[in-house]
Amino acid sequence: MSKRQTEGVGTLRPAPVEYGAAVDRYLAAADLGSASRRVYRISLHGWAWPLVDRRAPTGRERRGAHPPVVPLNLLDDPEAPDRLQRGLADRATAAQPRTLARELACLRAATAWWLAQGWITTDPASGLTPPTPCPEPAPPPSGASTAARAIAADPERARAALALRAPLRELTLWHLLHESRAPVEQALALDIDHLDLPGRRTKERAVGPLSWGPGTARLLPMLLAGRTAGPVFITDRRAPATTPAADRCPVTGRGRLSYRRVAELFTAATRPLDPAGRGWTLLVLRDRVHRNRPVPR
Structure with a gap:
């Protein structure tokens, strides 16, 4: 494990108050290239919206949108997993399964790291599951009622x-x-x-x-x-x-x-x-x- 990956582990640095600051500190410690760091930042900022029961922007608006200010302790709210699951279902309507899986992996990596720092006491992303796509209904047969x-x-x-x-x-x-x-x-x-x-x-x-x-x-x-x-x-x-x-x-x-x-x-x-x-x-x-x-x- 690199020095950047272990930064803060064992020392339990003081927790940031705001979710966005926690994202910045996670990315600063993560062993990621510049392109991957940018992808992680966009993905993690996207999760801020469902944490406050708001729909995240889609399409071109998503990249330039400023996420809402979210207290980090909202991740310990008992309702946080449900909010994130609803956000996951909402995102599934606009993202391909591969994109959805990547964004969920980004969130899980960050929450696991924050949990290791002692900044949160539970991991609200651990039980999240992508929704099963609903198949397009088949045309009614010619003799249907x-x-x-x-x-x-x-x-x-x-x-x-x-x-x-x-x-x-x-x-x-x-x-x-x-x-x-x-x-x-x-x-x-x-x-x-x-x-x-x-x-x-x-x-x-x-x-x-x-x-x-x-x-x-x-x-x-x-x-x-x-x-x-x-x-x-x-x-x-x-x-x-x-x-x-x-x-x-x-x-x-x-x-x-x-x-x-x-x-x-x-x-x-x-x-x-x-x-x-x-x-x-x-x-x-x-x-x-x-x-x-x-x-x-």
Whole structure:
């Protein structure tokens, strides 16, 4: 064990009062490279939010967000493990399993070190477990009852989701999925030159025939303002250089939005609407009985 790793062990240095200061002292003592230290700092700061029952920022906001001031003794609160477990479940909607496992490992390493210093008396991270992903429900069979199909497409839930205050990109896609009854993959494959905006439908050369209603017709022109080519739905960040030109916006350099990201955003956005607190899947936007009906030309 290196000198930096053993700093404070056996000497029981006075405990810092604040969680952020404890993070700084842990990272100063840890035998980590500069890149790993940066990753640990971002991960550990992210855990400050659930400790005070607040949702952590996601996406680009996460890296630059200033964590709340948290007393270190909150880690000894009997409710701390439950708060962290809720934070873990919330983070699971926006992070890949590998990222989630890494962030949990960062927390466990830090709390174990703080426990060894005598700064906390219990380890609230020791029993945390990543939530088991909920599989996407299978489509109802062709002979399913009306009640079974209603579970897959609940009009009340769809209306509640479409009434949410959400970014323009998400609202446009949700309206398109709801009004066109298209599979998500088909909607995400759309390019701007596939669209017949006045006709509220796709052109002949599109990935498949689609039509939409007034909600999508109102939002699409705002979403596409300043862009005349490339994918309709694009990411928040510029695409990697290896991204095919067909999947990159020639104006902004951003890439085509992925199914996984769309599903994560919808589940996170609808969590406050779900009595179970898990959020909904994109199935609530689609009438699966008629989603493949042909569009008249």
